[in-house]
Amino acid sequence: MENEKDEKINIALWKNFISFGKPYKKEFKILIIVMAFVGIIDAVFPLMTKWAVDNLITNISTKKFVNFSVLYALLVAIQAINAYLLISTAGKIEMGMAYNIRKIGFEKLQILPLSYYDHKAVGWLMARMTSDIARLSETISWGLVDFIWGITLMGTIMVVMLIMNWKLALITLSVVPPLILISLYFQKKILKAYRNVRKINSKITASFNEDIQGAKTTKTLVREEKNLEEFSDITNKMKVSSIRAVTLSAIYLPIVLTLGSIGTALAINFGGKSVMNNVMSYGTLIAFMSYTIQFFEPVRQLAAIFAELQSAQASAERVFSLVNETPEIIDRPEITEKYGDFFEPKEKNWPLIKGEIKFKNVSFCYKEGKKVLNNFNLHVESGENIALVGETGSGKSTIVNLLCRFYEPTEGDIEIDGINYKSMPQIWVHENLGYVLQSPHLFSGTIKDNIKYGKLDATDEEIIEASKLVNAHEFISNLEKGYETPVGEGGGLLSTGQKQLISFARAVIRNPRIFILDEATSSIDTETEKIIQNTIHKVLKDRTSFIIAHRLSTIRSVDRILVISKGKVIEEGNHENLLKKKGYYYKLYTNQFIEEQSNALMN
Numbered sequence: 001m002e003n004e005k006d007e008k009i010n011i012a013l014w015k016n017f018i019s020f021g022k023p024y025k026k027e028f029k030i031l032i033i034v035m036a037f038v039g040i041i042d043a044v045f046p047l048m049t050k051w052a053v054d055n056l057i058t059n060i061s062t063k064k065f066v067n068f069s070v071l072y073a074l075l076v077a078i079q080a081i082n083a084y085l086l087i088s089t090a091g092k093i094e095m096g097m098a099y100n101i102r103k104i105g106f107e108k109l110q111i112l113p114l115s116y117y118d119h120k121a122v123g124w125l126m127a128r129m130t131s132d133i134a135r136l137s138e139t140i141s142w143g144l145v146d147f148i149w150g151i152t153l154m155g156t157i158m159v160v161m162l163i164m165n166w167k168l169a170l171i172t173l174s175v176v177p178p179l180i181l182i183s184l185y186f187q188k189k190i191l192k193a194y195r196n197v198r199k200i201n202s203k204i205t206a207s208f209n210e211d212i213q214g215a216k217t218t219k220t221l222v223r224e225e226k227n228l229e230e231f232s233d234i235t236n237k238m239k240v241s242s243i244r245a246v247t248l249s250a251i252y253l254p255i256v257l258t259l260g261s262i263g264t265a266l267a268i269n270f271g272g273k274s275v276m277n278n279v280m281s282y283g284t285l286i287a288f289m290s291y292t293i294q295f296f297e298p299v300r301q302l303a304a305i306f307a308e309l310q311s312a313q314a315s316a317e318r319v320f321s322l323v324n325e326t327p328e329i330i331d332r333p334e335i336t337e338k339y340g341d342f343f344e345p346k347e348k349n350w351p352l353i354k355g356e357i358k359f360k361n362v363s364f365c366y367k368e369g370k371k372v373l374n375n376f377n378l379h380v381e382s383g384e385n386i387a388l389v390g391e392t393g394s395g396k397s398t399i400v401n402l403l404c405r406f407y408e409p410t411e412g413d414i415e416i417d418g419i420n421y422k423s424m425p426q427i428w429v430h431e432n433l434g435y436v437l438q439s440p441h442l443f444s445g446t447i448k449d450n451i452k453y454g455k456l457d458a459t460d461e462e463i464i465e466a467s468k469l470v471n472a473h474e475f476i477s478n479l480e481k482g483y484e485t486p487v488g489e490g491g492g493l494l495s496t497g498q499k500q501l502i503s504f505a506r507a508v509i510r511n512p513r514i515f516i517l518d519e520a521t522s523s524i525d526t527e528t529e530k531i532i533q534n535t536i537h538k539v540l541k542d543r544t545s546f547i548i549a550h551r552l553s554t555i556r557s558v559d560r561i562l563v564i565s566k567g568k569v570i571e572e573g574n575h576e577n578l579l580k581k582k583g584y585y586y587k588l589y590t591n592q593f594i595e596e597q598s599n600a601l602m603n
């Protein structure tokens with residue numbers, strides 16, 4: 001979590017933020033007018049009291065009394081209508097702006113390349129999209145409410161006081177400047193203290209999160225006591241910070257009340273004398289006393305808004321760093337003109353992919369200066385099945401990520417069917433891609449929903465057909481609710497093998513020309529493994545495919561095996577040829593074979 005600095009108000013940033021409120025121009029206008037009315041009417045009530053004291057008590061007349069009552073009731077009714085208007089309008093602005101920014105943020109998250117997610121933690125992004133945006137919209141709408149109300153109320157009170165008795169007005173208002181200074185000082189301190197509480201709170205949330213997710217690991221490593229100790233440490237800090245924040249509020253309020261009382265005392269003292277000398281009416285004195293008390297609330301509110309704006313600015317900066325992020329991989333303008341953009345694609349009049357792939361002198365680095373691939377060349381025929389093997393970190397996933405255009409080459413080109421993929425929209429490749437991840441992610445919902453995720457308009461027949469192709473139909477049909485079985489969060493209600501089969505179905509339902517399989521390392525039972533082997537065989541048929549292989553038994557029948565080391569192909573050929581070569585692959589294969597045999601014996 002970043003430090004929130006006490007910076008000056010950044011006008012440009014707030015202008016940018018307010019631009020999201022453009023669709024709510026009418027609501028903003030209503031809110032400003034309503035709040036100005038509320039402020040003025042609030043300042044009229046003490047005048048009503050003055051009038052009542054000066055006229056009704058001393059000189060009672062039924063007609064005047066009735067008129068007074070009617071006017072009073074009218075003002076109260078107007079305030080009630082205003083209250084309705086202000087709450088509904090401010091609420092509309094708050095929710096509307098949050099909706100607009102969240103939508104744009106979500107759209108951005110869809111188009112940002114994988115590289116963006118490499119350096120942004122999930123928790124960071126979630127906090128931006130939820131709490132930061134909520135806080136900003138709240139600050140803007142309710143802050144505006146308090147601001148307009150405060151300014152008009154204070155302005156009206158000042159004008160009325162000066163008109164009634166300018167000398168007494170100046171004397172009573174002399175407590176305002178120290179009040180403003182003290183309010184600013186305390187509001188800043190209070191806000192800082194609460195900010196600290198929030199920071200610790202996010203650590204507590206993260207702690208809970210890690211603890212729940214890592215419950216199994218904790219138990220196996222007997223870390224319970226240590227975890228508890230660390231947790232107590234954070235909660236203790238939270239307690240201390242919260243008490244500090246509350247103490248500051250507890251000191252601030254009596255100071256405001258005292259200053260308010262001094263103002264009232266000044267009014268009574270100097271005003272009382274004027275009343276005794278018959279220079280001023282009782283009613284005016286009472287109005288003055290009411291005004292001094294009424295004056296303090298907006299000062300407190302305005303100081304709070306000012307402090308809140310400074311702090312909310314940090315939220316605004318973080319939200320806009322996401323909203324204004326320019327994706328590293330973008331379709332060129334001439335391409336979007338021809339094919340439309342991500343959210344509004346035009347007719348797909350691009351060539352169908354057959355699946356011939358060429359890496360031409362491709363170099364790539366995730367971080368500047370550290371080349372993972374250097375002058376990498378590869379030619380894959382359409383429909384050819386390729387397996388990538390090699391030690392961990394050798395660059396297998398990188399090759400595949402580049403082919404999928406999740407990242408783009410730093411140097412060199414990648415061609416599909418002889419076309420440089422950078423001269424086509426990203427969706428051209430993505431639409432023709434089937435990718436089964438090493439640990440497939442299923443979304444909460446039913447098995448059917450998850451398979452349909454690969455092709456939103458898929459019919460039930462297509463879903464069953466895809467499931468049959470990947471040998472998943474049998475196990476799905478045996479479940480009590482069949483295709484309507486809920487998979488749980490992240491597919492947690494299914495076994496690893498079942499999850500894999502469903503992700504196969506999801507990938508093949510769109511009939512992709514290029515198929516990528518990042519083979520699972522986690523062990524599954526022999527029966528399921530056999531089913532998956534058979535599935536792989538069927539799915540790869542006639543498609544250009546890349547398998548990142550961990551179990552070498554899977555790839556015995558592929559057309560070509562590439563042994564990758566430090567981003568280079570060090571051996572290539574089919575299974576038999578590579579074994580005959582007695583090189584790296586031979587060693588890898590025999591080691592794995594011996595390992596599997598000894599595991600089998602031990603079991």
Ligand SMILES: Nc1ncnc2c1ncn2[C@@H]1O[C@H](COP(=O)(O)OP(=O)(O)OP(=O)(O)O)[C@@H](O)[C@H]1O
Pocket residue numbers: 118366367372390391392393394395396397398399
């Ligand atoms: N997102 C990333 N950001 C920075 N460096 C990365 C990133 N992904 C991979 N690397 C680095 O690039 C190199 C190649 O990684 P890659 O994931 O391609 O290897 P791999 O052969 O697929 O490994 P494994 O079999 O363990 O999955 C490694 O040194 C790795 O640390």
